[in-house]
Amino acid sequence: MSCPEASGTLAGSGDSGSGNPAASELIRLTAAELSAQLVAGEVSAVDVTQAHLDRINTVDGTVHAFLHIAHERALTAAADIDRRRAAGEKLHPLAGVPLAIKDVLTTRGMPTTAGSRILEGWIPPYDATSVRRTLDAGMIPLGKTNMDEFAMGSSTEHSAYGPTRNPWDLDRIPGGSGGGSAAAVAAFEVPLALGSDTGGSIRQPAHVTGTVGIKPTYGAVSRYGAIALASSLDQIGPVSRTVLDAALLHDVIAGHDPHDSTSLPDAWPSMVEAVRRADVAGLRIGIVRQLDSSSVQSGVSTRFHEALVLLEKNGAQIVEVDAPHFEHAIAAYYLILPAEASSNLAKFDSVRFGLRVTPPGGGTVEQVMAATREAGFGSEVKRRIILGTYALSSGYYDAYYGSAQKVRTLVQRDFTAAFEKVDVLATPTAPTTAFKLGEKLDDPMSMYLNDVATIPANLAGVPGISVPAGLAPEDGLPVGIQFLAPAREDARLYGVGAALERALHAQWGGPLLAQAPDLTRMIPLEGGHR
């Protein structure tokens, strides 16, 4: 613990010396760079936090990445870190680094809605384990990020609180369901964020925003306190601007948690070490023939293949592999997910938390429940609950849910066979760049097809990473490349991701996000969604 008297003897936040970078520079730093400056005492946690809060204040009215901004709490936590560091306490290297938290994770004393009206105003009495670990490391939570309601969607348009906008083009989607976390990181509102990935909700937003996103191996990060969408598919993971930053956060949140019975008891290697050792010489990279098709947008395909050539130049070996059942993965996913979701969302019963709507004239508890769920759930959530209820109902169970579980076996077998030939698989993260807001809102199936390349990893529990691969020539929008590794080989993804990132940064003369539009020069849009 810190000595209270020590704080008075050391430089406060406004007096960090001549090395103190301007706020506009602080927000551009990566978490690793911020950590180095914080540890060296070149900048205070309060300065870093204030710079990011100021940035949020400037741009989030336009981007709408946040549902809740914990202004006071963040500054108090930052001051505490400065005090403890000044007192000589040994702190985690990320202590004082700001973090955004997807609103699907419970945060004690901070509102948590999962993007739904049914949880409006709910203050959880406990922290998710992943959140708890970041707090224990001394990270500063700036707030909760927007998402599709209960993580159902690929565009963040299904949030009950209005959509998030893509910082690269405000008329376009930031991906989903974790569009808020990805947009916050891409808009330099925060260097790191937590996301959740059930069918691509970390990786696809990374793809469309020029950021990095990782879905760890199923069970690598505790799901305790993650409001469940589909329990056998959900996984929590990091969102960042660089692969190293993601690794720093990954090392904080991963590891066994007795509160989650599906948490793996494995001892995990350091992902940061994997980044530092990054080398693709001799690495066998498999291209999945079934996902390298003509339905991929030309610019996405171009950047994907250029990245592969670059990896080849760095010593990797590119091999074509088959995954014949991947084409059935979406169908299986859209049976398994609604089935599990219909069960998980039964907990929103108007009794223990959240909204309660009583029908006119009153009613039984069941009638109150039905009226509450009608009023509290959005259209996509209702659609999937009904779909899941149908897939699980007697007489249809075998044909739908049972068959989907068999496809899951077949997808796993495809992965097993592919990983006998190669070390990692590579695919375009999603078939297109960011589509326009509203474009797919009335066509659920078209929205679902966007997850074609990300879903197989969730069905099989294997880890996946999306790393920026460049801008599509035809629309100037970001493109991501996805790598997939066998279960428990998350470190391999950090290695190949970091090696590609290094090679691409050398080509681009810096990170891709340096090319993003200056949001402070963009005219705020009409009809803000706050």
Added chain:
Amino acid sequence: MSDITAEQVAHLAHLARIALTPHEIEHMTRELGQIMSAVERVNEVATPDVPPTSHPIALHNVFRADVVGNTLTTAEALAGAPEADGTRFVVSAILGEEQ
């Protein structure tokens, strides 16, 4: 097989305890029909010889140690409830008129 009727959707909504409006039922009947036609494809490859997978990385017999740990207090557990009496959640009548 995907000929879902409005009556079926209304029944499913009842099972799921969602008081859908007639308009929603009509809309959802059409959408569910389209979605089910697409997801029915699982049956193209789900042959009897393939075993089902319910969980991607199966763990067996996961139990915690039988020791008392920190749990929420009653006040914390009730804090988010729409209605509570200090020790219990309060709901309206559980039994309907037909009982």
